[in-house]
Amino acid sequence: MKRYIDEKTVSSLARGAMYLGSGGGGDVKLMELMAKRIIKENGPIPLISPFRFPDEEWVIPVAVMGSPTIFSERLPSGNELKKVVETIEKEKNIAASAITGIEIGGMNAISPVIAAALTNLPLLDADGMGRAFPELQMTTYHGFGMKASPAVISNRPDKTYLLSSDENTEIEKQARKLVTDLGGWAAIACYPMQGWQMREAGILQTYTLTIRLGEALSADAMDAHDVMEKMQKVFQKSIYGKPVKLIEGKIVDLQRNIIEGMLKGSLVVEGSGSYIGEYLSVFFHNEYLWIKKNDTTLATVPDLICVLDEETGYPLSVEELENHVKVWVIAIPGPFLLQTTKMLDVVGPMQFGIAENFIPIEERLKLNGNEG
Numbered sequence: 001m002k003r004y005i006d007e008k009t010v011s012s013l014a015r016g017a018m019y020l021g022s023g024g025g026g027d028v029k030l031m032e033l034m035a036k037r038i039i040k041e042n043g044p045i046p047l048i049s050p051f052r053f054p055d056e057e058w059v060i061p062v063a064v065m066g067s068p069t070i071f072s073e074r075l076p077s078g079n080e081l082k083k084v085v086e087t088i089e090k091e092k093n094i095a096a097s098a099i100t101g102i103e104i105g106g107m108n109a110i111s112p113v114i115a116a117a118l119t120n121l122p123l124l125d126a127d128g129m130g131r132a133f134p135e136l137q138m139t140t141y142h143g144f145g146m147k148a149s150p151a152v153i154s155n156r157p158d159k160t161y162l163l164s165s166d167e168n169t170e171i172e173k174q175a176r177k178l179v180t181d182l183g184g185w186a187a188i189a190c191y192p193m194q195g196w197q198m199r200e201a202g203i204l205q206t207y208t209l210t211i212r213l214g215e216a217l218s219a220d221a222m223d224a225h226d227v228m229e230k231m232q233k234v235f236q237k238s239i240y241g242k243p244v245k246l247i248e249g250k251i252v253d254l255q256r257n258i259i260e261g262m263l264k265g266s267l268v269v270e271g272s273g274s275y276i277g278e279y280l281s282v283f284f285h286n287e288y289l290w291i292k293k294n295d296t297t298l299a300t301v302p303d304l305i306c307v308l309d310e311e312t313g314y315p316l317s318v319e320e321l322e323n324h325v326k327v328w329v330i331a332i333p334g335p336f337l338l339q340t341t342k343m344l345d346v347v348g349p350m351q352f353g354i355a356e357n358f359i360p361i362e363e364r365l366k367l368n369g370n371e372g
Helices: 007-020 029-042 068-073 079-092 111-119 168-181 195-201 206-216 224-235 341-347 361-367
Strands: 003-005 045-048 058-066 096-101 151-156 159-163 185-189 244-259 262-271 279-285 287-293 296-300 304-309 326-332
Touching (some): 007 029, 029 111, 058 079, 058 111, 058 168, 079 151, 151 168, 168 185, 206 224, 224 304, 224 326, 244 279
Parallel strands (some): 058 096
Antiparallel strands (some): 058 185, 151 159, 151 185, 262 279, 279 287, 304 326
């Protein structure tokens, strides 16, 4: 049965995407409102399975790059996303049959929905990160050999910029500089590929999962305990693993600095309840990347780390952190595709300057004598 993304579904998608942001990915609220308005005007969008997408048909991934703060101050019309898709079609002399995502965590879970609605194309149920990461090459598309080029950037519907290189890391550098020159944000389309390539290189059916997570968390009155319980039920029947609670307590130290345009720092949580006397450190670089207890590593990227507000169960981004807030720190085992050797060379701990080999959270808990 074909599924459609309507205004109600967008709300569920936005809610679920906050938890997959792992502390980053930007604020979903403005994107959610834009998507609802455009869907109201243009109608619901078909969400199609990658397993039913023809081998030779083309799909174009899209996203918004840059500062979420500047984005919220200089709102787009949405037509920037339409324009970058059309420009790639013209450049490659192709006709796209679907739009898909680059990252499913945070606001960029919604940008492909807007692009699909404005181009009258379906949305393909996949993305290239399974969460949020800070750079364009930090995708399974890159890890499994797809070319980001040609890439197209725009933050005005009447103007586009074409980027071309055989090296995906060079596309990231060019795009990052151009976004800065354009005032801090821009729509981007890149990694154009055919159906058979998407099935090899994408993380499949992440939109279905994210919507299902958002639907499970739709109750108004919830706390961290309720949210954790519902998350465990959703994730244990997915390509992700079952979330694990690592501590509950209070943020007692927060270090946060902007370095080379990235938000870097750490927080320390002092345990309470059954965790009294324990201290946990969480390190971040736009997203939460690394958890340590004393000198022992408990979790690292690419597994997902979330800091939940104890009272609401809401996932706190690195920008929202404050001292003395009561939180739960949890880890979610990432999709297996992110744990492959190819992807650890792209998004493993060492790619973020963390001198640790990646060990899945489930294995780390066993090594540390804690089954979670």
